[in-house]
Amino acid sequence: MIITKAGRRMFPSVRVKVHNLDPDQQYSIAMDIMPVDSKRYRYVYHSSQWMVAGNTDHSCVPPRLCVHPDSPSSGQTWMRQVISFDRVKLTNNEMDDRGHIILKSMHKYRPRIHVIQHSPLETLVSLPADGVYTFSFCETQFTTVTAYQNQQINRTCFCTSEISPSHSSRGVLESYAWHSPFNLDFKSFAMELQGMFHFVIILAKMLINNSFH
Amino acid sequence: MIITKAGRRMFPSVRVKVHNLDPDQQYSIAMDIMPVDSKRYRYVYHSSQWMVAGNTDHSCVPPRLCVHPDSPSSGQTWMRQVISFDRVKLTNNEMDDRGHIILKSMHKYRPRIHVIQHSPLETLVSLPADGVYTFSFCETQFTTVTAYQNQQINRTCFCTSEISPSHSSRGVLESYAWHSPFNLDFKSFAMELQGMFHFVIILAKMLINNSFH
DNA sequence: AAATTCTCACCTAGGTGTGAAACT
DNA sequence: AGTTTCACACCTAGGTGAGAATTT
Numbered sequence: 001m002i003i004t005k006a007g008r009r010m011f012p013s014v015r016v017k018v019h020n021l022d023p024d025q026q027y028s029i030a031m032d033i034m035p036v037d038s039k040r041y042r043y044v045y046h047s048s049q050w051m052v053a054g055n056t057d058h059s060c061v062p063p064r065l066c067v068h069p070d071s072p073s074s075g076q077t078w079m080r081q082v083i084s085f086d087r088v089k090l091t092n093n094e095m096d097d098r099g100h101i102i103l104k105s106m107h108k109y110r111p112r113i114h115v116i117q118h119s120p121l122e123t124l125v126s127l128p129a130d131g132v133y134t135f136s137f138c139e140t141q142f143t144t145v146t147a148y149q150n151q152q153i154n155r156t157c158f159c160t161s162e163i164s165p166s167h168s169s170r171g172v173l174e175s176y177a178w179h180s181p182f183n184l185d186f187k188s189f190a191m192e193l194q195g196m197f198h199f200v201i202i203l204a205k206m207l208i209n210n211s212f213h
Numbered sequence: 214m215i216i217t218k219a220g221r222r223m224f225p226s227v228r229v230k231v232h233n234l235d236p237d238q239q240y241s242i243a244m245d246i247m248p249v250d251s252k253r254y255r256y257v258y259h260s261s262q263w264m265v266a267g268n269t270d271h272s273c274v275p276p277r278l279c280v281h282p283d284s285p286s287s288g289q290t291w292m293r294q295v296i297s298f299d300r301v302k303l304t305n306n307e308m309d310d311r312g313h314i315i316l317k318s319m320h321k322y323r324p325r326i327h328v329i330q331h332s333p334l335e336t337l338v339s340l341p342a343d344g345v346y347t348f349s350f351c352e353t354q355f356t357t358v359t360a361y362q363n364q365q366i367n368r369t370c371f372c373t374s375e376i377s378p379s380h381s382s383r384g385v386l387e388s389y390a391w392h393s394p395f396n397l398d399f400k401s402f403a404m405e406l407q408g409m410f411h412f413v414i415i416l417a418k419m420l421i422n423n424s425f426h
Numbered sequence: 427a428a429a430t431t432c433t434c435a436c437c438t439a440g441g442t443g444t445g446a447a448a449c450t
Numbered sequence: 451a452g453t454t455t456c457a458c459a460c461c462t463a464g465g466t467g468a469g470a471a472t473t474t
Contacts, residue, residue, distance in 0.1 A: 002467090005431070009465070024334065042428090074334070092430085105429075120333040121237070121287070146430050147468095215443095218455070222441070255452090305454085318453080359454050360444095 001109075001142040007089035007100040014085045014111050014140065021075030026120040028071035029078060029113065030127075031085050032063040033101055034136070036108040041143055050143055056104065061094075064101050065114075065126055072120045092146060103144050110141045214322075214355040220302035220313040227298045227324050227353065234288030239333040241284035242291060242326065243340075244298050245276040246314055247349070249321040254356055263356055269317065274307075277314050278327075278339055285333045305359060316357050323354045 002008050014031060021027060035058045042053035066088050070077070091100040103109060116124060117131040215221050227244060234240060248271040255266035279301050283290070304313040316322060329337060330344040 026334070072333075074336070077336070120239070120285075123287070123290070 001144050003090040003092045003103055003105060003144050003146060005093045007091045010088050010090055016083045016113050018078050021079055023076035025075050025117055026072045027075055027078060028067055028116045028124045029083055030065050030067045031111055031113055032065050033109045033111050034063060036110050036141060040106050041108060066101055067124050071124060105144050105146045108141060108143050110136055112136045214357050216303040216305045216316055216318060216357050216359060218306045220304045223301050223303055229296045229326055231291050234292055236289035238288050238330055239285045240288055240291060241280055241329045241331060241337045242296055243278050243280045244324055244326055245278050246322045246324050247276060249323050249354060253319050254321060279314060280337050318357050318359045321354060321356050323349055325349045
């Protein structure tokens, strides 16, 4: 996943569908992005994979919370729509003051979705102590870079596996795969968690990039 | 003001600043557009003015309410920002199903702003019976057309008068004047109404249209 | 050498005026 | 004749990848 100083849109964007909310309750829905480990990664071209290349410390950096602009809304409203975080931008600028999500390059991350039940009178800025339901999907893990490491990478298709809940697709969407120029049909899968909500993550449809023929 | 079948953005857009709200109360803010009279107008070029050219009946057409997308929000939130209705589109298509404001061509209209105090749990679709404070400014009156009536109209400056609360500027912004290619500085004025809020309408800055030199 | 930053040309979506054509 | 509709070229804002330049 490309990150830049000015902020780059996440692609594909995280989209989510929520079920089993209380239609009359008010909720906010937010996303943040958590480091998967404390390793630094390097892409080794001849073996076509990411290799560990040192350690880092994420401990002092609390992740930025990205509250969905429709928040707060009723459960009814949230359940009617696909909740898309397609405006979210990623940056490697630790001094960023435009509300973008700050990540380190060459690290592995995974987005989290929070459903927060709270009074509509209070404006949400950070995660409250309770009333928060958090979900995360290993299929959405990715590796950050500031630029493509070599010329060939765009032409390599990482998207051959099917995405389904029944078999592990971990790594399928990792790193550059999210920039693949190849056509990937709309995939969706459902998960039931904590016996209360279940989610459907719809992965953004990838179109053939115009710059490729 | 141009209106089209597909919907045309209102220009200049209505912008409003609200004061003296209860910071902790929840409000929605909405706009609609009311006919000024039941006359049909025709632009008479040689006398450079709009002349009455018949009657119409507005009675059966309830105006569409255009709720500001930030609604509902706390008084505090509303008072911090300039509330802009710049996404609003006008149409002459009475069958419009895209939520645009439906107007008749060749008629005079004036926008209204509604401040509605209500529970954030209910979603606003039409004006409730109470808790509504409505404001309107004669300076924002305009006449609708579907196309410019002649080639010269853009080159005629309608914007010579000062806009201020101290003297009547009715008509200054009427009809084609909202499409004037001439530079008009940011004007604002305040009004105190009902002893509870006061408003500042900020008229959109008009820039010299690129197609004129 | 590896990674980041910068500039730039390209693309796209959506809003705009124009003039020709069509409608009333 | 007056008014509306339509197709179209233009403009703009904002997002994008490529490659050069710079930093580490």
